[in-house]
Amino acid sequence: MTLSEENYLKAVYHLESTFSEGVPTNAIAEEMQTKPSSATDMVKRLAEKELIAYKPYQGAKLTKRGKNHAIKVIRKHRLWESFLVEKLNFSWDEVHEIAEQLEHIKSEKLIYELDKFLGYPKTDPHGDPIPDEEGNIELIQKQVLAEMEKGEEGICVGVNDSSSAFLQYLDKNNISLGKKIKVIDKEEFDNSLVITVNEENITISSLAANNLYIKKYK
Amino acid sequence: MTLSEENYLKAVYHLESTFSEGVPTNAIAEEMQTKPSSATDMVKRLAEKELIAYKPYQGAKLTKRGKNHAIKVIRKHRLWESFLVEKLNFSWDEVHEIAEQLEHIKSEKLIYELDKFLGYPKTDPHGDPIPDEEGNIELIQKQVLAEMEKGEEGICVGVNDSSSAFLQYLDKNNISLGKKIKVIDKEEFDNSLVITVNEENITISSLAANNLYIKKYK
DNA sequence: ATATAAATTTAGACAAATCTAAAAATTGTT
DNA sequence: AACAATTTTTAGATTTGTCTAAATTTATAT
Numbered sequence: 013m014t015l016s017e018e019n020y021l022k023a024v025y026h027l028e029s030t031f032s033e034g035v036p037t038n039a040i041a042e043e044m045q046t047k048p049s050s051a052t053d054m055v056k057r058l059a060e061k062e063l064i065a066y067k068p069y070q071g072a073k074l075t076k077r078g079k080n081h082a083i084k085v086i087r088k089h090r091l092w093e094s095f096l097v098e099k100l101n102f103s104w105d106e107v108h109e110i111a112e113q114l115e116h117i118k119s120e121k122l123i124y125e126l127d128k129f130l131g132y133p134k135t136d137p138h139g140d141p142i143p144d145e146e147g148n149i150e151l152i153q154k155q156v157l158a159e160m161e162k163g164e165e166g167i168c169v170g171v172n173d174s175s176s177a178f179l180q181y182l183d184k185n186n187i188s189l190g191k192k193i194k195v196i197d198k199e200e201f202d203n204s205l206v207i208t209v210n211e212e213n214i215t216i217s218s219l220a221a222n223n224l225y226i227k228k229y230k
Numbered sequence: 231m232t233l234s235e236e237n238y239l240k241a242v243y244h245l246e247s248t249f250s251e252g253v254p255t256n257a258i259a260e261e262m263q264t265k266p267s268s269a270t271d272m273v274k275r276l277a278e279k280e281l282i283a284y285k286p287y288q289g290a291k292l293t294k295r296g297k298n299h300a301i302k303v304i305r306k307h308r309l310w311e312s313f314l315v316e317k318l319n320f321s322w323d324e325v326h327e328i329a330e331q332l333e334h335i336k337s338e339k340l341i342y343e344l345d346k347f348l349g350y351p352k353t354d355p356h357g358d359p360i361p362d363e364e365g366n367i368e369l370i371q372k373q374v375l376a377e378m379e380k381g382e383e384g385i386c387v388g389v390n391d392s393s394s395a396f397l398q399y400l401d402k403n404n405i406s407l408g409k410k411i412k413v414i415d416k417e418e419f420d421n422s423l424v425i426t427v428n429e430e431n432i433t434i435s436s437l438a439a440n441n442l443y444i445k446k447y448k
Numbered sequence: 449a450t451a452t453a454a455a456t457t458t459a460g461a462c463a464a465a466t467c468t469a470a471a472a473a474t475t476g477t478t
Numbered sequence: 479a480a481c482a483a484t485t486t487t488t489a490g491a492t493t494t495g496t497c498t499a500a501a502t503t504t505a506t507a508t
Contacts, residue, residue, distance in 0.1 A: 016495065037456055050496055052457055057494090069456060069503060100343035110337045117331045125318035234465065255486055268466055270487055275464090287473060287486060 015116050018085050020044060020054050021063060024072050025082035034071025080147055087143040089115040090136035091126050097137040098130060104137040105179035138179075139170025139189050139225060155228065157193065158203065158221035165194035165208075170225035178223055186210050193226060233334050236303050238262060238272050239281060242290050243300035252289025298365055305361040307333040308354035309344050315355040316348060322355040323397035356397075357388025357407050357443060373446065375411065376421065376439035383412035383426075388443035396441055404428050411444060 023043040027035040041051040059066035063078035074082060092114040096102040102110075124145070127133075134150065135141055143149045154169050168191045171178065182188065187209055196213055197206040203218035216224075241261040245253040259269040277284035281296035292300060310332040314320040320328075342363070345351075352368065353359055361367045372387050386409045389396065400406065405427055414431055415424040421436035434442075 014494075038454095046495090047497065048456065049458080049498080053495075056457095096340070100340070100347055102339070102343070106339070110335065110340055113335045113337075114332075117328065119328045119331075121320070121324070122314070122318070122328055125320070129318055232464075256484095264465090265467065266486065267468080267488080271465075274487095 013081065016054065017058060017061075017063075018081070018116055020051075020058060021074065021078055021082040022085050024064065024074055025079065025086070028074065031071065034073050036071050040072065083143045083147040083149070085115050087147075088117070088123055090140060090142040091123060091130065091133070093136045093138070094130050094133045094142070095126060098133075103179075103183070105176035105183070107137060108174055108176075135170070137189075138174050139168075152225075153227055154225040156222050157195075157205065157207070157216070157224040157226050158218060160195045160226060160228065162195055162198055164228060165192065166226040166228040167191065168193055168224060169227045171223055172225065173223040178220070181220065182224075185214055185216075187224070231299065234272065235276060235279075235281075236299070236334055238269075238276060239292065239296055239300040240303050242282065242292055243297065243304070246292065249289065252291050254289050258290065301361045301365040301367070303333050305365075306335070306341055308358055308360040309341060309348065309351070311354045311356070312348050312351045312360070313344060316351075321397075321401070323394035323401070325355060326392055326394075353388075355407075356392050357386075370443075371445055372443040374440050375413075375423065375425070375434070375442040375444050376436060378413045378444060378446065380413055380416055382446060383410065384444040384446040385409065386411055386442060387445045389441055390443065391441040396438070399438065400442075403432055403434075405442070 020040065023040055024035050027039050027043060031039060037048050037051045037055065040055065041048040044051060055064055055066050055072045058064040058078065059072075062075055063081060065073045065075050089111045092111040093107040096107040096110060097104060127145075133142055135152070139152070139154075141150045141152055152169060156172065160166070168187060168189055170189070171182070187193075191209055194208040195205055196208055199205070203221070205216045205218075205221050206213055207216055238258065241258055242253050245257050245261060249257060255266050255269045255273065258273065259266040262269060273282055273284050273290045276282040276296065277290075280293055281299060283291045283293055307329045310329040311325040314325040314328060315322060345360075345363075351360055353370070357370070357372075359368045359370055370387060374390065378384070386405060386407055388407070389400070405411075409427055412426040413423055414426055417423070421439070423434045423436075423439050424431055425434055
């Protein structure tokens with residue numbers, strides 16, 4: 013399995029949550045920052061290896077084997093991100109690119125021992141769940157901040173956008189995983205929110221509120 | 231800099247200690263497990279990038295830039311090996327192949343932080359010195375066991391052959407870095423040695439004795 | 449339903465890294 | 479010095495992953 017093949021599998025895996033009926037070639041190409049023709053080529057190659065089920069013009073779907081492999085890569089990615097933050101003093105906005113490289117290192121024992129070394133973490137530094145050895149992914153009960161009502165409160169448990177721009181924006185506003193957040197007001201005009209974090213009221217744009225996951229208090 | 235280019239640089243670096251007058255194409259090919267024609271191709275490419283000085287039929291020599299880069303890769307390799315042994319419970323015969331992959335990960339900060347996390351180790355699990363950030367390599371005072379005289383003693387400080395076969399042979403005989411070793415007898419017929427390790431006398435072949443480095447007591 | 453637009457695939461080309469087979473240069477031997 | 483053996487290079491082919499441009503299929507809109 014080459015590096016490029018693994019990256020395509022990962023891309024298709026992520027896109028499958030958006031496209032239920034086969035992931036379009038164009039979507040894959042955009043995700044991979046290549047041209048549709050390149051995506052077609054690769055999808056065909058992965059189809060020959062039975063990692064993707066592919067019918068021309070019908071989009072791509074991971075087979076069971078393809079999905080298993082994609083999840084393994086994601087497990088490695090998230091474990092390495094955890095390592096970088098927990099052990100090597102990286103901040104959550106610095107780890108993605110390095111983990112993109114580390115996720116392709118081939119060694120079952122390495123990842124087993126890394127998991128153990130980290131104390132079997134359940135989530136990565138962005139709140140995303142880390143698949144276990146069997147590929148099971150624990151669904152985290154969460155919703156986007158933007159969908160909460162005035163007066164509701166909860167805990168910040170993840171981000172949708174892991175770009176360093178967004179993560180640094182959160183840092184600047186002292187928002188991090190585990191922080192208590194309460195919706196004080198919703199502005200109808202631009203869908204911005206006034207929220208309480210760290211005993212302080214701040215205003216957050218609709219875009220930001222749509223990329224922040226909250227676990228509501230019951 | 232591609233993965234393959236880095237591996238060639240490393241190969242030439244290692245071979246330069248054997249060939250002072252330019253490393254022959256065949257030697258590079260053998261080290262890289264490829265054909266001489268492939269080695270020629272790559273040497274030419276590295277010459278164009280001014281990482282290698284190359285004149286047809288005269289062999290290859292690293293330029294200053296090429297040497298710097300090779301040493302950086304070696305630094306990464308040895309730090310990762312240390313990490314695997316010190317933190318992830320790997321034994322010294324299991325780390326080489328994984329470090330061959332990890333050494334190509336690109337991130338200055340990663341390797342800086344890894345070095346710090348490990349407590350700035352001076353040598354890797356096989357006793358090889360770890361280059362510092364500036365590329366300085368501390369020479370370790372050592373000699374091969376085979377060249378010691380009857381009655382002399384010292385401490386095991388490294389191996390020449392890092393193959394798992396040899397390392398496991400050492401494990402079986404309870405020989406590891408830091409162990410005190412005394413030469414009791416030398417057999418002229420086959421150059422085997424009788425040595426004392428762990429208060430016990432064992433016989434070691436000439437081949438083994440030529441791959442074990444000792445620091446003599448003064 | 450037919451034309452137009454959009455999405456997708458095909459065909460052919462290219463760079464990287466390799467190979468085989470053949471040619472050229474160097475080295476060794478008498 | 480000349481021939482053979484060895485080493486090295488060149489030429490041309492192959493695979494992976496990409497591209498552009500053209501052709502084809504599917505979707506949309508009047």
